[in-house]
Amino acid sequence: MLKLGKLPDRTPVRIVITVSPDLARDLAAYAEAYRQAYGQAEAVADLIPPMLAAFLASDRGFAKARQDGVITADAVEPARRRGRKRTAPDSIPMGGEGAS
Template sequence: MADLKLSKLPDRTPVKLTISILPDLKRALDDYAALYETAYGQAESVADLIPFMLASFLASDRAFAQMRKR
């Protein structure tokens, strides 16, 4: 086996997750998507934005990051 500097790539198979949310959150997400379009000039669906929103939230949570290091 070759000794490559690049390690084996992680699993990149998307995982579908279905959730139910309250109407207030749905309206807020729709508003966010509209603001995103205004800011960047490109429409993105709420479903496309949510994974990036969640990743950003988790990346900014220091307690969560510390717990995952252990």
């Protein structure tokens, strides 16, 4: 038995979202602020995954729910891993009307 266990699945998962015009403008402005701060332009789509990771890492309620076993990775596993194929991309509302 090796000391290093088997590496987890690292296959990227594509998620398609629809955002409000206001959020789209804010994301574009953030990409510009990033360019000014670091001298390197990055596409909004390339900035979103680390932004989401940072948000999740800083959410204490989410961390506690995971620690308490309320949320498990298996419960929210992407549909493609369960063998189901989606016919249309998922839309995740982010901002705009109806958002809380």
